[in-house]
Amino acid sequence: MIEVRGLRKTFNVYRKIGRFRRERVTAAAVDDVSFAVGAGEIVGYVGPNGAGKSTTVKMLTGILVPSEGSLTVAGLVPTQQRVELARRIGVVFGQRSQLWWDLPLRESFDLLRHLYRVDSRVHREQLDECVERLELQGFLTTPVRQLSLGQRMRGELAAALLHRPEVLFLDEPTIGLDIVSRAKVRDFLAALHRDRGVTVMLTTHDLGDIEHLCRRLLIIDQGRVIYDGALAALRDQFEPFRTLVVDLVVSGPAISVEGAEVVKIDGPRQWLRFHREHTNAADLVARVAAHVELNDLTIEEPGIEDVITRIYRGETA
Amino acid sequence: MRLFWELARREFRRYTTYRAATAAGLFTNTVFGFLRGAVMIAALRASSQGSIGGYNMSEAMSYTWLTQSMLMVVAVWGWNDIALRVLNGDIATDLARPVHFQMWWLARDFGRAWYQVLARGIVPVVTGLLVFDLALPASWWRWFAFALSVVLAVAASFGLRFVMNLLVFWTMDWRGLSSTHNALMSVFSGMVLPVAFFPHWMAVSFRSLPWYQALQAPIDVFLGKGSLVQVLMIQFVWVFAMLAVGQALLVAAQRRLVVQGG
Ligand SMILES: Nc1ncnc2c1ncn2[C@@H]1O[C@H](COP(=O)(O)OP(=O)(O)OP(=O)(O)O)[C@@H](O)[C@H]1O
Ligand SMILES: [Mg+2]
Numbered sequence: 001m002i003e004v005r006g007l008r009k010t011f012n013v014y015r016k017i018g019r020f021r022r023e024r025v026t027a028a029a030v031d032d033v034s035f036a037v038g039a040g041e042i043v044g045y046v047g048p049n050g051a052g053k054s055t056t057v058k059m060l061t062g063i064l065v066p067s068e069g070s071l072t073v074a075g076l077v078p079t080q081q082r083v084e085l086a087r088r089i090g091v092v093f094g095q096r097s098q099l100w101w102d103l104p105l106r107e108s109f110d111l112l113r114h115l116y117r118v119d120s121r122v123h124r125e126q127l128d129e130c131v132e133r134l135e136l137q138g139f140l141t142t143p144v145r146q147l148s149l150g151q152r153m154r155g156e157l158a159a160a161l162l163h164r165p166e167v168l169f170l171d172e173p174t175i176g177l178d179i180v181s182r183a184k185v186r187d188f189l190a191a192l193h194r195d196r197g198v199t200v201m202l203t204t205h206d207l208g209d210i211e212h213l214c215r216r217l218l219i220i221d222q223g224r225v226i227y228d229g230a231l232a233a234l235r236d237q238f239e240p241f242r243t244l245v246v247d248l249v250v251s252g253p254a255i256s257v258e259g260a261e262v263v264k265i266d267g268p269r270q271w272l273r274f275h276r277e278h279t280n281a282a283d284l285v286a287r288v289a290a291h292v293e294l295n296d297l298t299i300e301e302p303g304i305e306d307v308i309t310r311i312y313r314g315e316t317a
Numbered sequence: 318m319r320l321f322w323e324l325a326r327r328e329f330r331r332y333t334t335y336r337a338a339t340a341a342g343l344f345t346n347t348v349f350g351f352l353r354g355a356v357m358i359a360a361l362r363a364s365s366q367g368s369i370g371g372y373n374m375s376e377a378m379s380y381t382w383l384t385q386s387m388l389m390v391v392a393v394w395g396w397n398d399i400a401l402r403v404l405n406g407d408i409a410t411d412l413a414r415p416v417h418f419q420m421w422w423l424a425r426d427f428g429r430a431w432y433q434v435l436a437r438g439i440v441p442v443v444t445g446l447l448v449f450d451l452a453l454p455a456s457w458w459r460w461f462a463f464a465l466s467v468v469l470a471v472a473a474s475f476g477l478r479f480v481m482n483l484l485v486f487w488t489m490d491w492r493g494l495s496s497t498h499n500a501l502m503s504v505f506s507g508m509v510l511p512v513a514f515f516p517h518w519m520a521v522s523f524r525s526l527p528w529y530q531a532l533q534a535p536i537d538v539f540l541g542k543g544s545l546v547q548v549l550m551i552q553f554v555w556v557f558a559m560l561a562v563g564q565a566l567l568v569a570a571q572r573r574l575v576v577q578g579g
Contacts, residue, residue: 058409061413062412062413063409063412063413065571065572079571082412083415083416083417084415086413086414086415086416087415091410091413093409093410096406096407096409096410097407097410098410098413098414100327100331102331102334102335103327103330103331103334107327107330110323111323111324111327114319114320114323115320115414115415115416116415143334
């Protein structure tokens with residue numbers, strides 16, 4: 001559904017050197033990015049601020065012309081077939097609005113029916129579904145400028161979906177949403193994906209969104225893709241260590257067993273770090289149990305957040 | 318066509334939400350009508366023949382009040398809706414729509430213009446009619462030609478404004494473009510002085526420039542100055558020329574387009 005090969009986007013930025021002279025510096029916001037997304041996939045596109053996520057999304061939606069590389073979305077070349085593509089995709093830029101600021105939310109929705117030439121019955125159905133799922137009924141007749149950020153964002157999302165797009169590009173769609181609205185949006189997106197097989201490319205800084213919605217993750221940093229694979233495999237690739245937490249019957253000194261080392265002690269509770277490939281967890285538990293008497297034990301997986309933080313910091317391979 | 322209408326309607330409605338601004342603007346327009354009228358009367362009285370550039374007193378009054386009425390309709394002092402969106406990056410959402418960008422804005426501009434006809438156009442002209450002796454078209458078809466010419470003036474002015482707004486892609490600064498636009502408009506459009514007040518050769522060349530088409534052209538049709546057919550033809554040609562320039566600029570802008578912000 002989405003094919004990207006060797007994609008690059010450079011920006012010219014002017015830097016002051018000396019009093020009058022300016023130097024032109026060409027900076028690559030997206031640098032040789034390649035990936036493919038199949039129909040019906042839901043992909044999380046993450047990376048630190050300034051990594052090039054929004055720039056990529058703009059190229060995929062035909063708004064920015066790539067400096068180099070080739071790309072197709074739904075079989076179309078975005079910049080050459082922008083209008084045709086726009087009919088088939090839905091786009092939300094979290095920090096922008098496509099709604100009519102001074103008019104009631106409803107007016108923007110009605111216009112979209114004419115803009116996308118949607119049959120009025122289909123429009124009705126789709127709108128009702130959005131209104132129900134995103135709980136818009138309370139402010140359909142309120143001018144957009146009077147909406148709260150979270151209300152407006154739900155309106156934006158509905159606006160991007162009314163023409164039943166095949167592909168959705170969401171650039172920080174959950175920005176400014178409270179926990180309840182966020183959950184609603186996630187459920188709604190999950191349902192869209194499940195029931196209609198919509199392909200979704202989602203940019204977010206909220207890892208909860210990723211964990212709830214995306215099986216596949218693309219991580220970009222400084223314009224380059226540094227990870228492309230299953231969310232589950234990310235931990236294994238970047239964080240091979242696991243932690244065994246044991247509660248002893250009586251507090252004692254650090255347990256010494258082969259294949260693990262104690263990293264923390266708090267009264268009767270001890271944390272043992274082990275490499276998941278070198279040490280078998282079951283064996284380790286058996287060895288520890290042979291040493292000391294246990295009340296309880298758990299094995300902790302590293303949080304996805306910790307893993308990604310370390311990747312952003314460049315602390316991993 | 319349906320979309321064009323829906324867009325115009327929404328832009329019209331959008332403007333109706335700015336009531337206080339409309340009232341204040343209307344008041345100012347009318348007050349300035351009296352001021353400019355007084356200056357015009359003084360100038361005509363002082364001239365030896367009692368007319369300037371072929372304008373007698375009632376024609377000069379018509380000119381004054383018509384320009385006050387049309388000022389907002391053809392947005393003489395420009396408008397920056399597109400430029401602002403380029404500068405803050407909202408242009409991204411405009412380009413993500415399956416619609417011809419220029420047509421989108423043209424439709425909206427007709428909605429805006431119609432609102433200004435009703436909200437800002439009627440009162441100054443009626444005031445002028447009540448207080449002064451205005452020269453009026455003598456036949457129904459001249460009224461009709463005037464209406465047509467106003468529509469063309471809105472389109473021509475839109476063409477100009479569209480181009481000025483798109484230039485912000487290159488300059489990344491609206492103020493310079495805006496003052497350039499205003500300077501060109503005040504000289505060439507007939508906003509400050511009727512084009513006919515300039516020396517003959519200047520007036521002739523002004524009439525073939527795009528700014529004239531946006532304001533003075535319909536007034537010339539109204540007053541019956543010059544050949545009606547010729548005025549309308551030149552307006553027509555300029556509307557298409559300006560829209561074509563705007564479209565070419567848009568294509569160029571999109572090629573080197575830099576959307577601001579993340
Ligand atoms: N118009 C522009 N001119 C110059 N540089 C730009 C422009 N737009 C973006 N950049 C640069 O390109 C890089 C990528 O920007 P982009 O907006 O794609 O980041 P992002 O991954 O979306 O970040 P964020 O998480 O903050 O939204 C940044 O370094 C930014 O400074
Ligand atoms: Mg971004």
